[in-house]
Amino acid sequence: MKNKTMNNFKLTIVFLALSLSFTSIAQNTELYSYSFGEGYNFENANGSTIKLQGYIQPSFESKSFTNETTETANRFRMRRLRLRLSGNSANQRFSYRFQVDLAGANEVDTEDNNYLLDAFVSYAITNRIKATFGQRATFTDNRELFMNSNALQLVERSRLTSAFASIREFGLFLEGRFRTGGGSQLKSYFVLTNGDGANVFAGDRGGLKVGGRLDFLPFGLFTNFGQFRQADVVRERAPKLVVGVHLSQNNGMSSRRGRASGSIVYLNANDEESLPDYTKYGIDFLFKYRGFSAIGEYISSRASVPGDITQRVRNNGTTSTTFLVNGAQDIENYVRGRMMLGEAYNIQMGYLFRNGFSIDGRYTHLIGDEHSFLNNATFYNRPNYYTIGVSKYLSRSYGAKIQASYTHVDGKLGINDLQGNAIMGNENLVRIMLTLAF
Template sequence: MLLLMSTAAVKAQEVTAPKFGKGLLNIVGQDSTWSMNFSARVQLLSGSTWFIEDDNFEYDRTNTLIRRSRLKFKGHLFNPKVTYKMEFGLSNRDMGGASAFTNNAPRFIMDAVLKWNFYENFELWAGQTKLPGNIERVISSGDLQLVDRSVVNSRFNIDRDMGVQLRHHITLGNSFLIREKIALSQGEGRNVTTGNLGGHQYTGRLEVLPFGKFANKGDYRGAALDRQETPKLMVAATYDMNKDAVRTRSNMGSYMETDYGFHQTDINTFFADMMFKYKGFSFMGEYAKRTADDPVATNLDGTATGDVVWVGDGLNLMSGYLFKNNYEVTGRYSNVTLDESITGIGEENQYTLGLSKYFVGHKLKLQTDVTLLDFDASPDRLQWRLQLDFHF
């Protein structure tokens, strides 16, 4: 029976195996009305941390884990102008965050989005996916230039959410490219099942590429692997308002529960970022700022619950050079200054030096970095990490 079913399946569609890094399987329907590319990727991470007190290094811990393990599906439905993407996280880090707000279930689904190019340069997205936020967050975790994203991203990014997005682009003259992206989303993050407890989230992003498109979408990939033959630049800005937000980091963080329900406040996040690449050189810069109308959650009697919105600003600067043997040296400086009177955290600095070897681009790479973490509110730390990344 299994053999008969397999034979029937082969007759019903065309199945091919792509080359390494392009997916595990390509399936095309017999009438070409649908397709599916199936791929998988894994990141194996090991790291050690030391506390620095009075110029002494005190060993803290070593941790080795599966940082990410993902299954990805993409293709088209009905016609090539209707595409989809699904991504599922299998590692404990991917699925972490189960709570009453996710029906006490692991957060397995990363992306489940349908995209419709309904008219000329207009595209409508619907489902759960990344919002058009800061560039470091939108770059896939599999295409990063260092082992992981910066502290600026972890404090301020707007991540994934359920909703709709409208995207458009226009080219002026021969190459001057402008891209506009707007989104309306639920405002409480991914895999939420309890409905909308606050207001809604509104996001707008404008990108300007004065020298035209980056080769191979290099503006949204870390490192200069595409070795742009001419200078390429993207400058962009994002404004995000989460109306009546109920979580401490816009659509992320803790829910601000009180004795009367949920504390609600408008949270505004602004990003300005850029990406520049030319041959083996790359530079990325980001600025982030978050404000809130009423950042401190209180009970009816005015006592603070302990939940506060992480308000403040951050700066992230990263540059790297890729040598002809596909080794890359990267440096990054990140600064976050939270409002200490509200958060009790204050200023944080990260100084990172990284080394990467790209065997098959981002699809097979080995990366290591060393970071000095400088904190106002706690002892400084030194962190070393080593990561192997492979994609089928």
């Protein structure tokens, strides 16, 4: 009941903030342009600008197993219903973004009522260096998290993203963009956050998370923000490529991957919090040319477990000194077994025909450490994901499209069904989704 009341309170605040924002737009600005799928642009007499965007994604998903005794699970729902308000000050130095998802599901398909997505203010220190403070998608995740959800090639993001991404964080974000000769560009990013994920109402746990990313674009910038969109809707006339590396260190993490603060807590003999550190690094690329697009990602994670842990906090708040691994007390490997440790790579590509049809494919491979939550049979322990998809773009933009995909999941390592029962067989996913943006 307490969680439901808090969620209703947060939703009320969201609607109130949106109402006040829209009232401000109506009173102080005028509409000067609109592009289907790209949003409404407003301008004030003093030169400040406001942009209003949004999209809706109703979807259907069917999950089945090759074990004939396991029932098929079907689900109809609103996958995303997002509204974004952004803008710039009159001198263009200050900018902001406020984005909510009224469907209440996060980016990796867990229904957690996280309505608030983005809430930040940016300041352009120079024409090429920008500082941002607030909550936003972090630059130390894999490249797919750079992509807007309404611009994905396939119905859902890859399993690499759901396994390792922290998605959104609160803190300081620095961006730099520099010309490096011959039309090439170098983009640098620095991140300093609380490391606890998005929208943390409880006290921060552990230390800070620090990280960075370097992106190199040898052929210059993509057309129409194409670096942040998957399918090549604009059909790049010249090859476009970005290659990047990223690294982050989360000092004292109280969750599996830095996404849900306080979900996993350990104590020392003095009843003080003692939390593991989490290191993540990776390399990725995006390529586009004349309707063809390809994305490649590799990511790896490691953990450092403190030697003074003596207790763990249960979900009900009580503590336990039991850390059993294979029937024996093993504190370090018990802690590792609750974290997302290992590596993964994801490769996907597709071609968008001139008639608006797109054919896409993806292969994702996960490799869990010996002691890792990636070996959990109910949610993971599936090393290979094979996905094919077809999309129909109903306009020459990302404004409207219909997508369908089929994913075959390899269950050879031993998996559980939706009720936690061990089964012999593989998993199959069929997804259909409509996207309509304004």
